[in-house]
Amino acid sequence: MRSAKLVEPKKIVIYDNEPEPKPGVGQVAVRVKAVGICGTDIHVWHGERPDVSLPRVMGHEFSGVVEADSGKFKKGEKVVVDPVVSCGTCVSCKRGYPNLCSTVKCLGVQVEGAFCDLIVVPEEKVYRFPESLSFVQASMIEPYSIASEVMFRGGPVEGEKALVFGAGPIGLGILEGLKLRGLSVMVTDLVDSRLTKARELGADAVVNGKTENLAQAVNAFTEDFGLDFTVDAVGNPKIMESAIDMAAPGGRVVVLGFNPMPAQVPELSLVRKELKVMATRMNCNRFPEVLGWFEEKKVHPDAVLSAVYPLEDVNKAFEHIAQNPDNTLKVVVTL
Numbered sequence: 345m346r347s348a349k350l351v352e353p354k355k356i357v358i359y360d361n362e363p364e365p366k367p368g369v370g371q372v373a374v375r376v377k378a379v380g381i382c383g384t385d386i387h388v389w390h391g392e393r394p395d396v397s398l399p400r401v402m403g404h405e406f407s408g409v410v411e412a413d414s415g416k417f418k419k420g421e422k423v424v425v426d427p428v429v430s431c432g433t434c435v436s437c438k439r440g441y442p443n444l445c446s447t448v449k450c451l452g453v454q455v456e457g458a459f460c461d462l463i464v465v466p467e468e469k470v471y472r473f474p475e476s477l478s479f480v481q482a483s484m485i486e487p488y489s490i491a492s493e494v495m496f497r498g499g500p501v502e503g504e505k506a507l508v509f510g511a512g513p514i515g516l517g518i519l520e521g522l523k524l525r526g527l528s529v530m531v532t533d534l535v536d537s538r539l540t541k542a543r544e545l546g547a548d549a550v551v552n553g554k555t556e557n558l559a560q561a562v563n564a565f566t567e568d569f570g571l572d573f574t575v576d577a578v579g580n581p582k583i584m585e586s587a588i589d590m591a592a593p594g595g596r597v598v599v600l601g602f603n604p605m606p607a608q609v610p611e612l613s614l615v616r617k618e619l620k621v622m623a624t625r626m627n628c629n630r631f632p633e634v635l636g637w638f639e640e641k642k643v644h645p646d647a648v649l650s651a652v653y654p655l656e657d658v659n660k661a662f663e664h665i666a667q668n669p670d671n672t673l674k675v676v677v678t679l
């Protein structure tokens with residue numbers, strides 16, 4: 345089978361004669377059909393993730409076809425795979441939080457992923473999807489699971505005023521999730537074309553943080569009350585600081601970036617407004633909810649799709665994003 349490995353930063357080599365993995369008990373072999381490229385993959389591709397050793401087969405946003413009958417699945421069924429790798433036996437796993445497993449990993453990041461013809465995964469991480477969805481669309485279920493996790497953790501309430509920092513694929517997915525919950529949503533980014541996309545996807549207000557005064561815009565948007573719900577989909581300590589500044593009494597702030605730099609947050613700011621600051625990591629069994637969103641056409645994955653490349657051009661697919669970071673949303677590779 346073919347397997348595309350990152351052998352050094354910015355260099356992926358496709359090997360043609362890799363041995364096909366064989367499923368064991370409780371596992372399924374999936375013939376991969378489409379793999380999305382995530383911001384995480386771009387960081388790995390640039391060699392910016394010290395927790396990733398090379399060579400590495402990247403890819404954690406993928407769809408495919410069941411290769412052979414297994415306990416739960418039949419050959420030929422179309423499936424997506426939750427990429428959270430968990431042990432199933434530690435305290436967090438037993439409590440129902442596989443994304444907080446003591447040895448948690450993500451397919452395609454700390455272990456081999458989906459830029460290959462065949463991948464073997466645990467049955468309980470596999471979900472069927474209907475004929476009405478294409479493989480490319482289904483590959484975008486994983487990024488929307490990040491948005492679903494933000495809803496699950498943050499508990500946004502109908503009628504609240506929200507702000508999303510960042511209008512990339514994750515931020516736009518969060519926007520769609522918040523609109524489904526009935527919030528008024530403002531989106532801020534530094535790139536106008538992304539803000540146009542946010543408008544298309546239902547943003548009630550957009551602000552270019554480079555050319556407009558965000559704090560003033562938030563005051564107008566919330567009639568000086570502040571933001572009930574803020575999500576940092578960029579991952580910057582300065583954003584967390586300003587999110588806390590602009591929060592309403594009883595507001596919630598959700599962060600999901602991997603930035604190691606500290607934010608400066610006085611305890612008083614949190615206490616005065618009784619704020620909740622929380623984080624989300626990957627997703628905690630959110631695939632069923634997102635499958636519902638996709639099946640009922642409640643979200644618009646096609647709107648965030650920028651380009652599709654065949655596996656042979658996987659290097660071009662990564663270069664496409666690296667060369668047009670402002671004007672590229674989701675790029676998907678097909679096999």
Ligand SMILES: [Zn+2]
Pocket residue numbers: 382383384404405487
């Ligand atoms: Zn991702």
Ligand SMILES: [Zn+2]
Pocket residue numbers: 430431432433434435436437438444445446447
């Ligand atoms: Zn565990």
